[in-house]
Amino acid sequence: MAIANATGALLKADGVLKLHIQCIPGFASLWLSDRLGDFISKNKDIDIDFHPSDSSPDFRGKDVDGDMSLSSAVEEADRRK
Secondary structure, three states: OHHHHHHHHHHOOOOOEEEEEEEOHHHHHHHHHHHHHHHHHHOOOEEEEEEEOOOOOOOOOOOOOEEEOOOHHHHHHHHHO
């Protein structure tokens, strides 16, 4: 619970919930774009800053909170469906 509270405090540093997400452009256009609008409409209290990028994120700064990617394990699980 302490980690969740600390994360919430960081995200609300200026009184607004902000989430900085980065992912590769192909993943953004083929998977994330179909889902991002629904997430935003269900979470209007979160300001999402989304950056498609081919480079690895630098989590040492405040520019990125999370990075989304597709792994071979996910691809294999999708093939089994």
